[in-house]
Amino acid sequence: MIAKLCWQLILSKGVIRDIERLCMRFFWKGSDTSARGARVSWSQVCSLRYEGGLGLRNLVVWSRACCLLLVKNILAGEGSLWITWVNEYCFRSVDYWNIECNAHFSWILSKLLKLREEARRLFYPNVNWIQIKGSWIWENIRDRREKVSWHRLVWFPAHIPKFSLISCMVILDRLPTKDRLARFGMSTDNVCEVWGIRMKSRNHLLSDCAYAREV
Template identity: 40%
Template sequence: MCPFEHLEIVLGSSFFQLRETTTSSWLWRKLLRLRSVDLGLDLLCPTISIIDIWDAIRFRKERVLWHKLIWHAFHIPKHSIVVWMAILNRLPTRDRLSSFGMQVEIGCVLCGRKQETRDHIFFDCVFSRKV
């Protein structure tokens, strides 16, 4: 499905007059259904932006103290995401996968000596210490 299939329909039309079709993607249907949600915005205003809508629908939490350590001007996205997930203990380590009911060996893939946990991989593993 072409990501721009709705472009010709949208151009020159009001967002509130557009309808779902049988070929509408799930994302397009979700966007159209947002019209009925009260976002506290004047959606008829011609200067409303996508950023305004995003700010209205997203759930915001206070920034954590460490956010500038990983999300800065020169960050490498892959590294920042891994660090962020490690700080939140959300990496798919074998102990976490096992806790979700997956049938996996819980031993460390690097050294095989202890259970693979976030702390073991980054601080205790003999292999990672050498690296």
């Protein structure tokens, strides 16, 4: 799948940033309005579920993985007519590691040459090209977070996405409860509507409140 998307996702950082901004707005607001006040950072949303995220793809890292897959194809001499053309007419007697970036090189090729240090870490000196797939590259360059113990309680088979998302927000303490709204200066009444005492927090809402315990 990643190989088929290589050309489509080699985009400038500005374009990727605009796409992610639109994705963020749609995810949190459901429309093209500002996502200010999002409950969880977009970087955490784009982490894997067993790392406390929602499993969405980080487009910046995904685009870099696509670029590195093209680098792999150049080094292995396989993939497309464009790869053959680059090796024959751009590199000629100099390989990818030693070629100087010339002004007449295309934007894509110049971008690939800027990834030489990262490519060297992944592909140099001895690699089995058959084993190097897009998923392998992705796993080796993506940002990692500490694994969480609760992801199977939330993202179990046949889960309902809406309920799982709410459960995830509960565990991360990102519900818009009154204590959090008060912290951001958005609420003046920070007491429980049922008893009129104590700040309404996540723990109070779900377990500490006597009414919640009865329910």
